[in-house]
Amino acid sequence: MQSQNNQYLQFVGKPHITAVIAGGRRRVNYTFEDKSELVEEYDINNHELITRKWKKVSNIKESQWIYEVGEAPIDQQSELKLSNTNPIFVRKDTPQHFQYRVRNLSYPEDVYQLEVDENTQEIVIRTSNKKYYKRFAIPDMRRANLKLEQGKVTHVYKNNTLIVSYPKPDQILEREYQIRQEFDKLNKKKPKEGDLECVQQ
Amino acid sequence: MTTVNAPKISEYKEATRIERVGAQSHIRGLGLDGDLEPRNISQGMVGQKKARKAAGIILNTIRAGKIAGRSILIAGQPGTGKTAIAMGIAKALGNDIPFTAMAGSEIFSLQMSKTESLTQAFRRSIGVRIKEETEIVEGEVVEIEIDKSATSGAKTGKITLKTTEMETIYDLGAKMIESITKEKITSGDVITIDKVSGRISKLGRSFSKASEFDALGPQTRHVQCPEGEIEKRKEVVHTVTLHEIDVINSRQKGFLDLFSGDTGEIDSEIRDQIDSKVAEWKEEGKADIVPGVLFIDEVHMLDIECFSFLNRALESDKAPIVILATNRGITTIRGTTYKGPHGLPIDLLDRCLIIQTEPYNEAEIRSILEIRCEEEDVEMTEEAKEVLTKIGVDTTLRYAIQLITTANLVAQKRKSNEVDVEDIRRVYSMFIDHVRSTQYLRDHQAEYMFDEYQKQAQKMQVE
Numbered sequence: 001m002q003s004q005n006n007q008y009l010q011f012v013g014k015p016h017i018t019a020v021i022a023g024g025r026r027r028v029n030y031t032f033e034d035k036s037e038l039v040e041e042y043d044i045n046n047h048e049l050i051t052r053k054w055k056k057v058s059n060i061k062e063s064q065w066i067y068e069v070g071e072a073p074i075d076q077q078s079e080l081k082l083s084n085t086n087p088i089f090v091r092k093d094t095p096q097h098f099q100y101r102v103r104n105l106s107y108p109e110d111v112y113q114l115e116v117d118e119n120t121q122e123i124v125i126r127t128s129n130k131k132y133y134k135r136f137a138i139p140d141m142r143r144a145n146l147k148l149e150q151g152k153v154t155h156v157y158k159n160n161t162l163i164v165s166y167p168k169p170d171q172i173l174e175r176e177y178q179i180r181q182e183f184d185k186l187n188k189k190k191p192k193e194g195d196l197e198c199v200q201q
Numbered sequence: 202m203t204t205v206n207a208p209k210i211s212e213y214k215e216a217t218r219i220e221r222v223g224a225q226s227h228i229r230g231l232g233l234d235g236d237l238e239p240r241n242i243s244q245g246m247v248g249q250k251k252a253r254k255a256a257g258i259i260l261n262t263i264r265a266g267k268i269a270g271r272s273i274l275i276a277g278q279p280g281t282g283k284t285a286i287a288m289g290i291a292k293a294l295g296n297d298i299p300f301t302a303m304a305g306s307e308i309f310s311l312q313m314s315k316t317e318s319l320t321q322a323f324r325r326s327i328g329v330r331i332k333e334e335t336e337i338v339e340g341e342v343v344e345i346e347i348d349k350s351a352t353s354g355a356k357t358g359k360i361t362l363k364t365t366e367m368e369t370i371y372d373l374g375a376k377m378i379e380s381i382t383k384e385k386i387t388s389g390d391v392i393t394i395d396k397v398s399g400r401i402s403k404l405g406r407s408f409s410k411a412s413e414f415d416a417l418g419p420q421t422r423h424v425q426c427p428e429g430e431i432e433k434r435k436e437v438v439h440t441v442t443l444h445e446i447d448v449i450n451s452r453q454k455g456f457l458d459l460f461s462g463d464t465g466e467i468d469s470e471i472r473d474q475i476d477s478k479v480a481e482w483k484e485e486g487k488a489d490i491v492p493g494v495l496f497i498d499e500v501h502m503l504d505i506e507c508f509s510f511l512n513r514a515l516e517s518d519k520a521p522i523v524i525l526a527t528n529r530g531i532t533t534i535r536g537t538t539y540k541g542p543h544g545l546p547i548d549l550l551d552r553c554l555i556i557q558t559e560p561y562n563e564a565e566i567r568s569i570l571e572i573r574c575e576e577e578d579v580e581m582t583e584e585a586k587e588v589l590t591k592i593g594v595d596t597t598l599r600y601a602i603q604l605i606t607t608a609n610l611v612a613q614k615r616k617s618n619e620v621d622v623e624d625i626r627r628v629y630s631m632f633i634d635h636v637r638s639t640q641y642l643r644d645h646q647a648e649y650m651f652d653e654y655q656k657q658a659q660k661m662q663v664e
Contacts, residue, residue: 080338080377080394083359083370126366133366133430 021191025050026183041070044187047180049093068139069093087132096173097165098138107131109157114164116150123153125164144171224602227576231289233257245572246289248565249282255556256286260293263522269492270520272511274500274550276527276543277558280598283526286558287496290524299328299442299493299521305502316510317466323514324444324472326521328491329479331439336396338371340364340431341407342388347378362392364427377401391424395437440491446475476519492521500525501544504536508549515552525553566593566601573602579609581620588625600634607632 015030021044030038034057041051051070065072069091074081088103102125105112113126122137141148146169155164168176231253232243239246239253246253252275259273275283291300301322308318340362347358358373360381373381377394380401386392389410393402405422451467482488497503503511514520525545532544541547561569567590574581581589585608593601608624615624633641646652 080374080396080399081372083372086369130363130366131368133364135430 019186021193024193026186026191039065042183044191047183048095089134089136093168094165095176097167098140099166100136100164102132102134102162102164104160105132105157105162106160112155112157112162114153114155116148116153118148118150121148123148123164123166125162138166140172141169144169146171222577225285225288227572228285228288228292230293231256231260231286237261242568242572244289244292246282246285247568247572248561249286249558252277252282252286252556252558253289255554256290259522259524259554260290263290263294263298263492263494266492268522269518270515270522272515272523272525272549272553274525274527274543274545274553274555275558276555278560279528281528281558281560283528283558284498286556287498287524287526290494291496294494297328297330297440298491299326299440300496301326301493301521302496302498305497305499308503308507313466315504315507319507319510319514320472321444321447321467322495322497323521324447325442326493326495327443327519328440328493329443329446329482330489330491331441331482331487332436333439334434335398335437336432337435337437338362338394338396338432339392339404339427339435340369341391341409341426342386343368344388345381345386347373347382362431364429364431366429367431369431391427396432442493443475443479446479447472450475490519492519494524495521496524496526498526501527501529501532502535505534505546506536508534508546512549512552561598563590563594566590566598569598570601570605573605577606577609579605579620580618581605581608582622584622585620585625588622592625592629596634596636604628604632 015032015038017028017030019026019028021027024044025041026044026047028040028042030040032038036054036056038055039051039053040049042049049069052068053065053070053072054068055065071088071090085104087105089100090103091098091100093099100123107127107129111127111129111131113128115124115126116122117124117135120135120137121142122135125132125134127133138148148166153164153166155162157163228245230244230246232240232246233253234240237254237257239250239257241248241250259271262268262271275286277283287302291302294300303322308315308322310318313321341364343361343363345358345360347356349356356375356378358378358381359370360373361368361370363369376399380399384401384403386401386403389407391404391407393404394400405424407426408423409426447467451471479488479490483490511523515523527543527545529544531540531542533539534541534544534546539546542550567586570586570589570593574586589601589604589608592604604625605620607628608620611624611627612618612620642649
């Protein structure tokens with residue numbers, strides 16, 4: 001539990017920001033003082049956050065990207081990989097909610113139990129048949145120092161997928177609105193593939 | 202014309218790999234109790250109480266990690282358990298503390314100077330404990346499925362792990378399958394797999410499966426089925442040695458050299474850099490320095506240059522604990538024409554604490570032989586054990602140990618599971634020990650080639 005704190009990688013000092021249009025997406029690159037990096041990819045048109053990944057610099061071995069939003073590419077060569085029969089946990093937000101989807105879940109609807117663990121500030125998905133269990137926090141809330149509230153978590157089960165939603169608090173909606181404004185301004189310049197942009201933070 | 206029958210290919214059963222038994226493989230520790238008193242027969246060690254007690258004190262000094270650069274010399278006749286004590290110390294220290302064992306002659310290499318070999322040996326014995334976060338997979342094994350493809354011979358497999366809350370299935374790659382088979386992992390074991398390095402550790406057996414078997418191995422521990430998620434980020438502690446860090450930093454793709462073993466000379470500048478880096482990490486709390494043990498067997502093979510180097514190296518505050526062993530008496534110090542006790546110069550001896558080992562008595566020899574019989578999986582009748590003990594007393598302990606497996610093979614030839622006196626007699630007459638060999642040579646000297654005695658006789662004749 002104590003090591004979870006490291007997951008919620010914080011902004012360390014003022015980052016150096018660059019943005020690039022790549023693969024039909026706007027990729028924003030933040031480089032921090034301690035050489036760790038954050039990369040965010042937004043859809044060019046509706047400014048939806050598609051991917052967010054972090055990389056911390058390690059002394060001893062190669063660092064790897066940790067995906068906060070979006071899926072990491074599967075390492076085909078890996079010696080130990082999740083079988084494709086397992087449920088897949090993915091985050092993909094909507095404009096009003098933080099949303100998490102668990103695909104490939106074939107158990108009936110009443111099996112799933114959701115709650116907020118207020119001590120660790122995590123959302124917990126349990127199954128009464130003890131087949132699936134997941135604990136996760138919402139990094140954006142952590143960074144903004146906001147608490148998760150019991151009762152605000154909702155879930156829906158359809159098409160073998162469990163969708164868990166938590167409404168975004170006003171503070172976060174504000175910030176996202178500002179980011180969208182900023183991107184709208186940049187879009188006015190009709191950017192093309194490979195363009196570098198100046199971003200004010 | 203004789204027909205040749207092709208041997209029937211019997212069913213290939215996936216048996217666990219049998220590990221080869223070494224001369225010291227029966228040693229599991231020093232066999233001391235809580236007060237550092239040596240038990241007579243324990244953990245593979247027999248008798249030799251004074252030496253083992255002394256070794257126990259050294260063990261605690263090493264564990265405390267506060268004192269650097271002590272050296273200990275274990276001296277005694279051949280076959281008195283010197284290497285065994287060093288092995289006992291190594292096993293008792295466990296995997297955390299680096300233990301490098303080498304023979305004196307290994308210093309001499311064409312690729313490296315003697316001082317470089319010694320420096321590398323020293324740096325191999327100092328560990329750096331680094332705390333890192335890695336992703337691990339921890340759970341109780343529900344089932345393991347391994348399939349061998351009929352066409353390509355490649356193995357594929359799946360493993361199902363569970364915790365109190367969930368279950369997950371993983372696909373396994375070839376190396377993982379090998380590790381799993383090697384570690385003999387079965388359903389009911391609680392294991393941890395490091396996702397990055399692929400290393401598997403067995404934590405124990407699950408309590409829920411405890412009632413399944415009545416007899417379990419001596420090392421079995423029962424643990425609770427893990428809770429929560431299977432994939433976790435945990436703080437893992439790695440221990441790397443200073444030597445490994447040197448090699449990685451000494452050239453591009455240096456870490457490949459670690460595997461090939463060909464490290465070559467390393468610049469002292471790199472070493473200085475590494476030293477300051479490691480000191481920095483220590484300050485920041487990222488790493489701990491763990492001084493370990495360097496064991497040099499047959500230390501009389503080192504020469505005077507090495508000894509002078511050792512004198513100096515032992516004085517650094519980064520030196521590991523050095524254990525030397527030798528069976529020489531007053532011999533020439535290599536590289537000089539002087540003689541010294543144990544073949545070592547007195548200034549080095551002065552820096553050492555000397556532990557003496559003594560030859561075993563009959564009862565001790567008997568116990569050791571019994572332990573070896575067990576280790577080598579050989580059944581022996583009481584009378585055979587008596588005879589073997591007597592042989593051990595009259596000749597040497599090692600010779601008696603070597604007769605164990607050979608006698609077993611002879612017994613199997615006459616379709617018996619137990620070794621009896623006649624088997625011992627047969628191998629005793631087939632394989633002679635060095636005492637009889639020397640006697641034989643004395644008697645039949647003249648018949649051997651290049652015999653000195655013969656030449657002398659010829660010389661006298663000519664004159």
